[in-house]
Amino acid sequence: MTSPFHNDTMTNQVQVASAKEFSPGQRKLVFINGRSIVLFNIGGTYRAIDNSCPHNGASLAGGRLDGTVLQCPAHGLRFDLAKPSEPGRLCLHSFPVDEIDGKVMLQLDSADTP
Numbered sequence: 485m486t487s488p489f490h491n492d493t494m495t496n497q498v499q500v501a502s503a504k505e506f507s508p509g510q511r512k513l514v515f516i517n518g519r520s521i522v523l524f525n526i527g528g529t530y531r532a533i534d535n536s537c538p539h540n541g542a543s544l545a546g547g548r549l550d551g552t553v554l555q556c557p558a559h560g561l562r563f564d565l566a567k568p569s570e571p572g573r574l575c576l577h578s579f580p581v582d583e584i585d586g587k588v589m590l591q592l593d594s595a596d597t598p
C-alpha cells in the first residue's frame with residue numbers, strides 16, 4: 485500500500501493536504517508513522533497538534549473550536565492553538581505547518597522521521 489503523503493526526508497516534512505482543498509474552517513485527521521495528528525485551518529493559518537489531550541489522552545479531533553481555542557470533548561480543558569505551550573500549564577504537542585507551492589507541509593519531529 486502506498487502512502488497518500490509525500491515525504492521529504494531531507495527536511496522531515498510531510499505533505500498532509502493540498503492548500504486548495506483545505507479551506508479556512510476545516511480540520512483534518514492524519515496518521516503519520518503511527519501518530520494521530522489533527523490539522524486545522526484557522527482563518528488561513530495552519531495549526532497541527534497531536535490528537536491526544538495532555539490531561540488524559542482523549543482525542544482532540546472533535547473538540548469545539550472557538551477562534552483559536554480548542555476545547556477537549558472529554559473534560560472541557562481549553563487550549564489556545566496559537567499558544568500551544570504556556571509555562572505552568574498542560575501543553576499540546578504541536579508541529580510547524582507551512583504552505584509550500586500549494587502543498588500543506590507538516591514538519592515532523594526528528595524522532596518521527598520515516
Ligand code: FES
Pocket residue numbers: 537538539540541542556557558559560561
Ligand atoms: S482528557 Fe482532555 S480534558 Fe481530560
